[in-house]
Amino acid sequence: MKIAIQGIGVVGGFGTGVADMRQALLSGVSNRSSVHLSNCGEPLDLSALRAETSRLNDFVPIKAQRRIDNFSKLGLLGAYLALEDAGVLAEGPQERLGVVIASGYGATGITYAFLDSFINDGDICASPTYFANSVHNSAAAYISIMLGATGPSSTVSQFHLSVPSALQTAWLWLAEGRVDRVLFGAVDELSELIGYAWYRQRGRADHSDMIPLVTGRESAIPGEGAAFLLLSRQEEVQGGYCLIDHVTTGRFLKPGFLRTPDELLILGADGRRDMGANYAALTEKSNIACFTPLYGSMPAGPAFDLAVASLMLKEGKTFASPGGSECDFPAQVVPGGSSLEGSRVSSLTLSDDDGYGLVNLTQL
Amino acid sequence: MNTKEKLKKILITDLNLEELAPEDIDDSAPLFGEGLGLDSLDAVELVVIIQKHFGIEIKDMEEGRSAFQSIEALAAYIDRRLAAA
Numbered sequence: 001m002k003i004a005i006q007g008i009g010v011v012g013g014f015g016t017g018v019a020d021m022r023q024a025l026l027s028g029v030s031n032r033s034s035v036h037l038s039n040c041g042e043p044l045d046l047s048a049l050r051a052e053t054s055r056l057n058d059f060v061p062i063k064a065q066r067r068i069d070n071f072s073k074l075g076l077l078g079a080y081l082a083l084e085d086a087g088v089l090a091e092g093p094q095e096r097l098g099v100v101i102a103s104g105y106g107a108t109g110i111t112y113a114f115l116d117s118f119i120n121d122g123d124i125c126a127s128p129t130y131f132a133n134s135v136h137n138s139a140a141a142y143i144s145i146m147l148g149a150t151g152p153s154s155t156v157s158q159f160h161l162s163v164p165s166a167l168q169t170a171w172l173w174l175a176e177g178r179v180d181r182v183l184f185g186a187v188d189e190l191s192e193l194i195g196y197a198w199y200r201q202r203g204r205a206d207h208s209d210m211i212p213l214v215t216g217r218e219s220a221i222p223g224e225g226a227a228f229l230l231l232s233r234q235e236e237v238q239g240g241y242c243l244i245d246h247v248t249t250g251r252f253l254k255p256g257f258l259r260t261p262d263e264l265l266i267l268g269a270d271g272r273r274d275m276g277a278n279y280a281a282l283t284e285k286s287n288i289a290c291f292t293p294l295y296g297s298m299p300a301g302p303a304f305d306l307a308v309a310s311l312m313l314k315e316g317k318t319f320a321s322p323g324g325s326e327c328d329f330p331a332q333v334v335p336g337g338s339s340l341e342g343s344r345v346s347s348l349t350l351s352d353d354d355g356y357g358l359v360n361l362t363q364l
Numbered sequence: 365m366n367t368k369e370k371l372k373k374i375l376i377t378d379l380n381l382e383e384l385a386p387e388d389i390d391d392s393a394p395l396f397g398e399g400l401g402l403d404s405l406d407a408v409e410l411v412v413i414i415q416k417h418f419g420i421e422i423k424d425m426e427e428g429r430s431a432f433q434s435i436e437a438l439a440a441y442i443d444r445r446l447a448a449a
Contacts, residue, residue: 066380
């Protein structure tokens with residue numbers, strides 16, 4: 001079985017929707033913003049690529065959003081944009097639609113606000129709304145409820161391998177015939193807590209640019225956002241972006257395994273120096289591209305790579321890597337505007353503990 | 365600031381009623397259903413909000429039911445409880 005990508009919904013530092021993402025791919029520019037940290041000894045603004053959710057007002061009345069936390073808003077917006085992009089939003093309730101979300105961190109903003117309320121006001125004053133939003137599957141539940149999706153709904157968290165793991169779940173649901181479509185999405189929010197953890201581990205992130213293919217230098221900038229794909233079994237749809245051939249996860253990928261001359265390999269390298277060497281070792285002599293400077297460093301990132309790969313496969317041309325062509329290991333950084341030779345693109349993600357996720361995509 | 369004004373500001377912030385300003389809230393309009401449009405989950409939030417901001421614990425359902433009729437009724441209830449403390 002192959003899976004067709006019918007629609008894409010993205011929101012991140014580059015803007016909102018496929019058109020904004022495409023524009024950022026052409027210009028190589030995303031909007032740098034910041035997250036304010038108030039508990040670092042002295043207040044500071046951590047450089048970041050933030051997502052903005054005001055477009056959600058086009059889909060959900062403001063009054064109906066009042067209990068929805070930022071994480072779920074990101075997810076809802078990505079979900080609606082994907083259905084809109086696929087042209088199926090007007091169909092009404094999606095009875096045979098499954099929803100699966102990948103997230104490395106989950107809804108940290110509301111979860112820690114809930115826990116803080118225990119400390120500040122005592123457990124008797126814990127907010128029931130905060131509690132509901134802190135439940136692991138709440139974003140997927142909001143999406144299912146609002147779209148009338150009565151298929152299965154799940155959230156997968158496996159840190160940097162959350163995206164390929166959740167994609168395998170989506171694949172299974174389609175293969176089993178449990179659903180006709182799956183709304184697959186990845187979400188990560190840059191709450192103050194995540195910003196603080198970043199700052200303590202990596203500093204202020206005030207690099208001028210992310211240059212993830214220069215693996216010997218730290219250049220990571222934290223990001224947030226949501227990337228959703230509407231998936232169907234290939235034989236049941238016409239049109240769309242591309243096909244997903246395989247989704248593989250595992251451990252201890254051997255150098256040379258990925259050396260496929262006809263294939264473009266999109267690396268999840270995100271400017272974290274400690275991970276850069278692993279990407280370099282595994283992808284020597286490959287044709288590579290890297291789009292993390294578009295959306296920033298976050299575990300949900302590989303879903304954005306899938307969105308970019310889909311766009312490239314549909315258009316039959318490559319986009320230039322926004323971090324530039326500079327690369328400090330022997331690989332070929334593919335320039336923008338070239339034809340996609342071999343019509344195949346793969347997305348590689350590595351975890352901190354020798355795990356990997358590999359998604360192979362082909363043209364329709 | 366009197367209790368009614370304080371209460372309106374707290375409700376707008378804590379219940380995320382962002383589309384409303386304090387002056388949009390009618391003192392005598394029902395909090396639930398037709399008036400402010402709050403629901404059963406908001407009722408639980410209200411119990412928490414009153415305890416958190418005013419130090420008043422509402423344990424009796426009937427007491428809560430009459431206090432939660434309107435901003436006016438709730439402010440009067442809070443003032444009464446604070447005076448009795």
